[in-house]
Amino acid sequence: MSTATLPMYEWKTIPWPKLQRNVFKLQKRIYQASLRGDTLIVHKLQRLLLSSQSARMLATRRVTQDNQGKNTPGVDKKARLCPAERMNMARSFHFGNKPSPLRRVWIPKPKSQEKRPLGIPTLWDRALQAWVKLAMEPEWEAKFEPNSYGFRPGRSCHDAIEAIFSGIVRKPKFVLDADITKCFDRIDHEALLVKLGTFPSLKRIVRGWLRAGIFENRQLLPTKAGTPQGGVISPLLANIALHGLEKVIVDSFPATCIKDGKQIAWKPKVVRYADDFVILHPDRDAVVECRDIAANWLVTLGLELKPEKTHITHTLYGDMQKAGFNFLGFNIRQHQVGRTHSGQCPDGVHRLGFKTIITPSRDGIARHKKRLSEAQRSHRGGTTETLVRHLNQIIRGWSLY
Numbered sequence: 001m002s003t004a005t006l007p008m009y010e011w012k013t014i015p016w017p018k019l020q021r022n023v024f025k026l027q028k029r030i031y032q033a034s035l036r037g038d039t040l041i042v043h044k045l046q047r048l049l050l051s052s053q054s055a056r057m058l059a060t061r062r063v064t065q066d067n068q069g070k071n072t073p074g075v076d077k078k079a080r081l082c083p084a085e086r087m088n089m090a091r092s093f094h095f096g097n098k099p100s101p102l103r104r105v106w107i108p109k110p111k112s113q114e115k116r117p118l119g120i121p122t123l124w125d126r127a128l129q130a131w132v133k134l135a136m137e138p139e140w141e142a143k144f145e146p147n148s149y150g151f152r153p154g155r156s157c158h159d160a161i162e163a164i165f166s167g168i169v170r171k172p173k174f175v176l177d178a179d180i181t182k183c184f185d186r187i188d189h190e191a192l193l194v195k196l197g198t199f200p201s202l203k204r205i206v207r208g209w210l211r212a213g214i215f216e217n218r219q220l221l222p223t224k225a226g227t228p229q230g231g232v233i234s235p236l237l238a239n240i241a242l243h244g245l246e247k248v249i250v251d252s253f254p255a256t257c258i259k260d261g262k263q264i265a266w267k268p269k270v271v272r273y274a275d276d277f278v279i280l281h282p283d284r285d286a287v288v289e290c291r292d293i294a295a296n297w298l299v300t301l302g303l304e305l306k307p308e309k310t311h312i313t314h315t316l317y318g319d320m321q322k323a324g325f326n327f328l329g330f331n332i333r334q335h336q337v338g339r340t341h342s343g344q345c346p347d348g349v350h351r352l353g354f355k356t357i358i359t360p361s362r363d364g365i366a367r368h369k370k371r372l373s374e375a376q377r378s379h380r381g382g383t384t385e386t387l388v389r390h391l392n393q394i395i396r397g398w399s400l401y
Helices: 016-036 039-050 053-066 083-091 123-141 157-168 189-196 200-210 234-242 245-250 284-299 362-378 384-400
Strands: 102-108 115-120 174-179 214-216 219-221 256-259 262-265 269-273 276-281 311-314 325-327 330-337 353-360
Touching (some): 016 039, 016 123, 039 123, 053 083, 083 123, 123 234, 157 276, 157 325, 157 330, 157 353, 174 284, 189 200, 189 234, 245 269, 245 284, 276 284, 276 325, 353 362
Antiparallel strands (some): 102 115, 174 276, 174 311, 214 219, 256 262, 269 276, 325 330
8 A cells, every 4th residue: 555545644533453463463363374384375475464554663662652762862862753743754655765873882891890782773764674574573473482482572580580490390410501702793694584484675774774884983893793683673683593502402402312221301491582591401421512502513603602600500509509590580400308218229229209499689679779779879868759750660679589
């Protein structure tokens, strides 16, 4: 449908529920076609969605009104749009424009002197990314692995923690707690575009975003690798790049194995949240093998494991390090309890039973306390009522998490 035949809505009178239903119906059809493996229908429906004015309106609203970064400008220093400007933006989406460079912003990392680089696209490019994401996300939601939880609709950190709990609740296991070195900054562009496997016009615009360059200190720097953090579509592209990690690890092991005269399940369990993942297995040598498989697979994307943040522990018994591990702000650990003999340590000696306990990690508690202290200092000149209201928001958010 051309923009000339569209009804002339005022921004405040747009029927948003109707637009959401229109987009959702198309997304559902894309998802079902992707489940069937019908690539031609997927691409046809994606083109149809991208030509829909409903998708353009929703993408514009999400970037200019709903998102927290709506007031963050790009290199054009434009952040706030009036309703008429939003309407003009929604009506003028197309693939032809060359993406603008990203604005470099550095934010501090917790418990580190290092800083994390963000690349902030212009408001126009963010709206285009949200528009394209509406078409790409349902296709890949049908393909993503079952234990991938980061930046996906309908999945949260607590789902990842629950998956870990279900993997160790019946039997203590060794854990590879792994982290990828500068994952968002080092993903190989060509490997990502090959894995994307989409139609040419969509592939060209994604390549343009990846290679738009970064504007920092009045200099334009090229982007030769990575998906810049700060873009709307960057988390989806990172998930697409890391898609397949779980499968290559799990498929490298047989379903069962005979050990000590007993047949036991032998496939590892991999739980990934964005660029952080854990691997669970009852045998330490198998966990070491999983680490090597993961490291070799990541090399094909230009990535590597971070040695100082990648280590092997046990959920119940501590060796050189304490038992348990931290993941997504939680400490996951098992403790010996009861008078039964249901638990067994790695050396084969029977011990007492165990219970899985998941609590906030020490680092998470320290960050929360620091945030409360900073809030108190920032309200020294204000009223008690304002301070209490601000502290309640922080405490309630942390407690609900």
